[in-house]
Amino acid sequence: MKKTVIVGTLILLLGAAGFAATGPDKKWAGVDETVVEKFATEAGHPPRPPLINPGEGDLLLFVFLVAGTVGGFIAGYCYRGLFPPKNKAPDKHSHV
């Protein structure tokens, strides 16, 4: 477990270091842009704008805030039931 955490952390740190070392002028585009969309554009099928505009300005921020508040509460509630504290054994009658 410790090795996994260490290796995973190292990979993330390497990624973050590489990200920081290149400075803000370097663009770390996603593979959807560098591979999928590039290939499709060269093949004559460039991507179109999304059918549904997800919103602009602070609208998305508002949606994220409301959704995060509701979701965080429910996540904590479900998590406590599925993974109870170590000193509380799970219900013997439950398989899940």
Added chain:
Amino acid sequence: MNHDGLGTTRLGPALFATAALLLCCPPTASAMHISEGILPAPWAGLWFALSVPFLIWGLRDLRVRSEKEPMFKSLVGLVGAAVFVISCMPIPVPTAGTCSHPCGTGMAAILIGPSLTVVITSIALLLQALFLAHGGLTTLGADIVSMGVAGAFVGYGVFRLATALGVPRWPAAFLAGLLSDWATYAVTSFELASALHGSASVGHTFVAVAILFCPTQIPLGILEGLITAAACRFIETRRPGLIASLKQPGGGAA
């Protein structure tokens, strides 16, 4: 432990998956998702048609298994939220200078089975297409097949095969995560190549696209394997026997 409250939280998993992912995901993400308009209509329709039987199978499994254990829906919701977050979490890869994301479908398939993984992946992809412009609605079927079907069934198959061969759960989960990630991007390459190969052969185009993915996805696949192994280890520590108890009709762990 009080199961009654959890068992009656019908909307919990869906709301949690929606909300947590919307909160955690950036407005723009970097992924294998095929954007709107890239696939010609006949190909988009074909991938939709291919995904439908798997969705029906998954929904049937959800009904059967949640009738036996009401808390199963909570577990599915939690795993669905994890897939949502993982599949839109851009991670910079220094070896390639690009960003990409793991998929989480290998881990999900180990925990809840491949057919249900298709269902939660479909929900995650739909929400991403609707609210994050991450993947398209017309290309949703292709994205479901590559990430949901291929990722889930390859991950599940590898895990079952490895454990049947006597491989411990940790390394088996690592292999499942690794190969499910690579399978997802291989199928994405095939979807692009089959629809857009032009005068070149499908095989040649497939190899060309897959090679373009390699610098990013080889390290990302390893990371996904580590995430999958760590998640399985965590669950085994906190709920010993949970993974083994999930061996159910239509999927579940070994």
